[in-house]
Amino acid sequence: MNIGVIGAGNVGRALGNAFQVAGHRVVYGVRNPESSRYQDLRESGNTQLTNIEKAVRDTAVTLLAVPWQAVKETVELIPDWDGKILIDCTNPIKLDFSGLDFEQGLSGAEQIAIWANGARVVKCFNQTGADNMVHPHYETSKTLMxxxxxxxxxxxxxxxxxxxxxxNAVSAGKLHISRQLEELAWLWIHLAIKEGWGTSFAFALMKR
Structure with missing residues (x-):
């Protein structure tokens, strides 16, 4: 499958690398593909780097992995998503890093579904850090997603x-439940950074 990754920060690169290892073709979409920040991606033999519009146009599924403050402007670069799958990997974190910003009571994913005209939006890959996207396996379990x-x-x-x-990926239900998934992400961030746990832990699912 051709997968577009919008954003080439820690999360975008971790997911992009993981999908390449899994055999998918990954196209990174960024605002300025010529920036020195992306020299390693340009020099990579198995990675394509282009602008955001082309990355969306040339791929079947798009992952959105940009900072929350850039989300609206980014998705609105595409006037009509024409039924493409848009996987929202972001969290609506406030600029001062004090918590999550739920405008008008909507989750970040629900806002994206409004801004991204015609997209089929799914919330996923937002509930843990980039390290767990590189290494989702733990000794006794897989990272829950x-x-x-x-x-x-x-x-x-x-x-x-x-x-x-x-x-270990499972459905949590309809898009409106994304608010709870974003709150789960904030719990992981709080524990990792504010409580000093670091990033080498993950949530897991157990059933009897």
Missing amino acids: FAAGDEQEALETAIKLAREIGF
């Missing part, structure tokens, strides 16, 4: 992709 979305095919696609790169 929930996905939420209103459109079944898009939801199943996100779950399948997450499982391919090593997550």
Whole structure:
């Protein structure tokens, strides 16, 4: 599958590398592909780097991995997503890093579904850090990854992709549950950074 990754920061690169290892073709989309920040990606023999519009146009599934403050402007670069699957990997973190910003009571994913005209939005890959995206396997379990979305095919696609790169991926339900997934992400961030746990831990799912 051709997968577009919008954003080439820690999360975008971790997911992009994981999907390449799983056998997918990854196209990174960034605002300025000629920037020195992306020299390593340009020199990579198996990675394509281009602008955001082309990355979306040339791929079947798009992962959104940019800072929250850049999300609206980024998704609105595409006037019509024309039914493409857009997997939202972001969290609506406030600029002062004091918590999450739920405008008008909506989750970040629900806001993206409004801004990204015609996209089939799924929330996934937001609930843990980049280190766990590189190494989702722990000694006794796999890192848990929930996905939420209103459109079944898009939801199943996100779950399948997450499982391919090593997550224990399960559906959490419709897109409105994304708020809880973003709060779960904030708990992970709080523990990792504010409580000093570091990034070498993950949430897991156990069933009797």
